[in-house]
Amino acid sequence: MNPYMRASTRKKRDVMMEVALRMFMEKGYEHVSVDEIIAATGTSKGTFYHYFKSKDAIITAIYSKQIEFIKEWVKQPPSQVQSLEGHINRLFLDLSSNINQYPRLIRSLQALSLQNETVKAEEQQQLRILSESLLHWLPEPQKIELLVSMYTGTILKWCTEDEADLLSMMKSNLAWLWAGLRSQGPSAMLQVEQVPKEEHKMKVAIIGGGLAGLTAAAYLSENPHVQGILFERSPQLGGRAFTYEKAGFTLNYGAHAVYGIDRHTLTVMEKELGLSFSSKQVDKRKVVYAKNNQLTQAPLDAMNLLKTDLLNTAQKVRFVGEIAAIIANIHNIKNYDTLADYLAESNADEDVKELWEHLVCSNFFIAPEDARKVSGAVISEYYHNLFLSSKPVNYILGSWAVITNQLKEKMTATGRWEIALQEGVDSLRYADRKFILQTKNREEAFDKVIFAMPVQQVVKLLKGTAWEPFLAPYEGNTATEVMVYDIGLSQVVARPFSYISDMDNKMFISDVSATDHTLVPEGGQLLQGIAYLADRFDSDEERKAYLEDKTMKMEGLFDRYYPGWKDVTAVKRVSKKAMVSSVKNIATNNLLPTRVENVPFYFCGDGCIGKGELAERAFSSARNAAMSVNQEVQQALTHV
Numbered sequence: 001m002n003p004y005m006r007a008s009t010r011k012k013r014d015v016m017m018e019v020a021l022r023m024f025m026e027k028g029y030e031h032v033s034v035d036e037i038i039a040a041t042g043t044s045k046g047t048f049y050h051y052f053k054s055k056d057a058i059i060t061a062i063y064s065k066q067i068e069f070i071k072e073w074v075k076q077p078p079s080q081v082q083s084l085e086g087h088i089n090r091l092f093l094d095l096s097s098n099i100n101q102y103p104r105l106i107r108s109l110q111a112l113s114l115q116n117e118t119v120k121a122e123e124q125q126q127l128r129i130l131s132e133s134l135l136h137w138l139p140e141p142q143k144i145e146l147l148v149s150m151y152t153g154t155i156l157k158w159c160t161e162d163e164a165d166l167l168s169m170m171k172s173n174l175a176w177l178w179a180g181l182r183s184q185g186p187s188a189m190l191q192v193e194q195v196p197k198e199e200h201k202m203k204v205a206i207i208g209g210g211l212a213g214l215t216a217a218a219y220l221s222e223n224p225h226v227q228g229i230l231f232e233r234s235p236q237l238g239g240r241a242f243t244y245e246k247a248g249f250t251l252n253y254g255a256h257a258v259y260g261i262d263r264h265t266l267t268v269m270e271k272e273l274g275l276s277f278s279s280k281q282v283d284k285r286k287v288v289y290a291k292n293n294q295l296t297q298a299p300l301d302a303m304n305l306l307k308t309d310l311l312n313t314a315q316k317v318r319f320v321g322e323i324a325a326i327i328a329n330i331h332n333i334k335n336y337d338t339l340a341d342y343l344a345e346s347n348a349d350e351d352v353k354e355l356w357e358h359l360v361c362s363n364f365f366i367a368p369e370d371a372r373k374v375s376g377a378v379i380s381e382y383y384h385n386l387f388l389s390s391k392p393v394n395y396i397l398g399s400w401a402v403i404t405n406q407l408k409e410k411m412t413a414t415g416r417w418e419i420a421l422q423e424g425v426d427s428l429r430y431a432d433r434k435f436i437l438q439t440k441n442r443e444e445a446f447d448k449v450i451f452a453m454p455v456q457q458v459v460k461l462l463k464g465t466a467w468e469p470f471l472a473p474y475e476g477n478t479a480t481e482v483m484v485y486d487i488g489l490s491q492v493v494a495r496p497f498s499y500i501s502d503m504d505n506k507m508f509i510s511d512v513s514a515t516d517h518t519l520v521p522e523g524g525q526l527l528q529g530i531a532y533l534a535d536r537f538d539s540d541e542e543r544k545a546y547l548e549d550k551t552m553k554m555e556g557l558f559d560r561y562y563p564g565w566k567d568v569t570a571v572k573r574v575s576k577k578a579m580v581s582s583v584k585n586i587a588t589n590n591l592l593p594t595r596v597e598n599v600p601f602y603f604c605g606d607g608c609i610g611k612g613e614l615a616e617r618a619f620s621s622a623r624n625a626a627m628s629v630n631q632e633v634q635q636a637l638t639h640v
Helices: 005-026 034-041 045-051 057-074 086-101 102-113 117-139 140-161 164-184 212-221 265-273 302-307 313-327 339-345 349-365 376-388 401-412 455-461 466-472 538-561 615-638
Strands: 202-207 226-232 245-247 249-252 257-259 279-280 287-291 294-298 393-396 415-423 425-433 434-437 445-448 448-451 480-489 501-502 505-511 523-530 569-581
Touching: 005 034, 005 045, 005 057, 034 045, 034 505, 057 086, 057 466, 086 117, 086 164, 102 117, 102 140, 102 434, 140 164, 164 569, 202 212, 212 226, 212 265, 212 401, 212 480, 212 615, 226 445, 226 615, 249 376, 249 480, 249 569, 257 615, 265 415, 265 615, 279 425, 287 401, 287 425, 302 313, 313 349, 313 376, 339 349, 349 376, 401 415, 425 455, 434 448, 448 615, 455 466, 480 538, 501 538, 523 538, 538 569
Parallel strands: 202 226, 202 448, 226 415, 287 501
Antiparallel strands: 245 249, 257 393, 279 393, 287 294, 425 434, 434 445, 480 523, 480 569, 501 505, 505 523
16 A cells, blocks of 8 residues: 555545455455445546556555565665564564554455455465565575464454554564574474375585585485485586696695594594595604704604704793693683784793794695684694694595595495586575576576585675575685695605795695605606795785795795706696685684574585684585484484
8 A cells, every 4th residue: 555645545545445345245256346336435437447447456456565565675685684583574564564554454355365266366475475585585484484474363363353553463473483483493392193105305415526515425325315416517526636647647736635634534534434545644754844044853743842943942841831731722822812812922932933823824824924813712722633643644645536536436326416517506596495506507406405615606606695695704705825836756856854844935845755655656756835825915916926936936945955856847737826725714714604594505615614624624514514414304204
C-alpha cells in the first residue's frame, strides 16, 4: 500500500477492498462480479477502475506492495549492512509496519486465503519471494523456515487479538527466535520412528587440488556415504607442491622440507590414511649461518649452540633458558601480541634479539620486518613443538609427488570421487537446498562445499553473493612470497655444508641433493636458494629494482660458496615472487577458520587456522574440515 497516498483516497480504496473481500468470503470469489462490488460500495465503474484494473487486482494489490518492498530489501549492498540479524529484523518490522494499520483488512484476507485458490496463490507467492530473499542473505534453509513461520504465525495471532500492536509482537518474537538460533540447539532431540529410507550419499565439492584439497578428499573417500568431485583449475594436482622433472632433475615449487616430522600432521596422516613414504634428516652439523662474512654453526641443538659464534657465553646461557622455557610451555612470549612486543620488553642483548628474528624468518619464510609481527602465541606453540622434536628438519625422499600421488590414488580407489582438472569453478549459488557450482563445462549440485584454495581466491569467487560480507575480515590478507632460485648442476661443485643461511642479506641456500639423492641424476647436485621478500613498495620500479638486487645477491652467494656453478648448470629456474603460503601468519592478517559463522562452507589450506605452519597448516586444516563433514554425515544417518 502506497504510504504517500492521501488519507481520503486511501480510505475510499480500503473500503472498496474490505467490502469486496467480505463478499468474496460470503458468496465465493468466482460468484462475485465487479458490478456487485460497485453496487455494494455505492461507487461508479470509473471510480472502481481508477483503483483496480480487474477483480483479481483487488487481491494482488494487497500483496504487490509487500513483494516490491522485499525485492528492494534484498538489493541492499553488503557494504551498507552492518549486521545480518539487524538487516533481517528491519525487513520483518518494516513489513509489519506496512500492514499494522489495517487489522480488519488483513484478517479478512487471512480468512479468504483458506477457501480461495487465487488468494492462496498470491499469499504463497509472497512467502516464496520472502524465503528466497532471506536465503540470499542467510543461506541456511532451516533458519529461514523458522523465520518465515514466526512471521506468518505472528500475523495470524495479531489478527485474532483486538487492539494488539503488530510491531510490538513482531519485535518480541524476533528476539525470542534469535536467542534460540544462537543457542547450541534443542536440549533433547525429538525421537520419531522412521520407515527406513533408501541410502543417500552426501555429494561434496572440493574446490582446489593442492595439498589441502587432496588431503580432504582422501579422508572423505574413506566414508562410503560420501561422493564428490575435486575441481582444479590448472592442468595438474599439487598446487604449490607441484613437482616436475627436467633434464633428469626433480624440481619442486618451493622446498619439500618438513619441520618436526615426528610431531607433524603428516605422520598422523601416514597412519590414518595408510600412506607410505620415507624421509631423511638434514645433518645438523652441516647447517651454518653466515654473519659479517664469517661462518659459524647454527644453534639447532645444545652441541651446536656451544660451538656457535653468534652469541657470547652469557647470551648462550640466556638463549638456553629461553629454549627450556618454551619446551616447558612457560615462556612469557606466548603472552605478547607480537615478537616485537616481547623483544621490546625482554632486556635481551641485540645479538639474542637478532637470532630470534632470524629464526622466525627462517621457519616462517618471511622478511625481518614481518618476523617482528608474528604473534607471540604462534611462535611459542611452533617452537614448543619443534624443540621437542627429535627430527627437526627432514626431506620427504622423492619430493612432494610421493605424497600427492598417494593422496590422489587414495581418493580415486573407491570410484566415488572424480577429479576435474583444468575445470575451475566460475560461480556458486544456492537453490533448492543445494549448492550449484558452475564451470565452463557443466553446472552441478552439491550438498557440501569445501574451499581448498587461497582465501584471496575464495573472496573473489564469492563476490556478489550473500556470503561476501562474512568474508570481509579476510579480504585484506597478504601472502608469504619468496624468491626461489633453483640450479641443477651436472656435477658436484662443492659440498662444504648442506644449508647456509646468510643473516646479513636474509637468504639461504639448501643443498637439497645432499639430503634427498633421488632428485638428481647420478653425480649431479641440486641447490635451492630462497630469499625472504618484503612486499611494500612505493612503485613497480622500486619493486623491480629490489628483486634485481636480491637476484644479484643470491648469485653472489652461489659464487662465494659454490664456485664454478655457472659452468656446469644443466637446469636453472628463478621464481622472483613465489607464493609459499597464501596468508602470512602475522598479527595484521586473519587466518580463515574451518567454518565461518553464517557461511555454510568449509575452508582449508595454508591460509586457514590449523596446526603448524606452511604445508602443515594445509594438511591439518583439511583433515579438520573432512572430519567435520564426516561428523555431519554420521549425525544425518543417526537421525534417519
